[in-house]
Amino acid sequence: MWLILCLTLFFSAGSANGGEQVELFDSDKQQVVATFANSDVFQKEAQQLLRTVSGRVLELNPSLDHVMIVKIPLAPPQRLQHAPSGIDTEIAEMFVIMPKKEGRRPWLILHTKEYETVVVEFSGAVDQLRASVRLR
Numbered sequence: 001m002w003l004i005l006c007l008t009l010f011f012s013a014g015s016a017n018g019g020e021q022v023e024l025f026d027s028d029k030q031q032v033v034a035t036f037a038n039s040d041v042f043q044k045e046a047q048q049l050l051r052t053v054s055g056r057v058l059e060l061n062p063s064l065d066h067v068m069i070v071k072i073p074l075a076p077p078q079r080l081q082h083a084p085s086g087i088d089t090e091i092a093e094m095f096v097i098m099p100k101k102e103g104r105r106p107w108l109i110l111h112t113k114e115y116e117t118v119v120v121e122f123s124g125a126v127d128q129l130r131a132s133v134r135l136r
């Protein structure tokens with residue numbers, strides 16, 4: 001979990017525009033490799049992914065090695081309710097973790113309006129998001 005916290009702090013510190021841009025981070029390069037305007041396309045994709053949350057990540061420390069991470073600030077924050085997991089909060093920022101290699105499905109790191117971190121699985125597809133950030 002410390003790695004997740006460090007990564008999210010790194011992301012937040014790297015934003016030159018108050019966190020309003022969408023950022024693409026490559027864990028192998030340890031840097032933001034692209035930024036995008038936080039458009040309606042990204043907001044709609046984020047909302048769709050939140051609607052497909054299926055529960056909390058049960059791994060103690062999910063790997064952030066060999067992944068691409070898309071940071072999407074939510075404007076306005078979006079409500080996430082998932083009763084089986086006890087989640088009922090407003091999400092201010094979303095990190096979509098997409099492994100480069102097969103074997104693990106993408107997952108989310110979410111920051112709430114109350115500055116808490118929630119790590120969840122989702123069942124939605126990331127094809128549209130990958131196209132929006134120009135990943136193959």
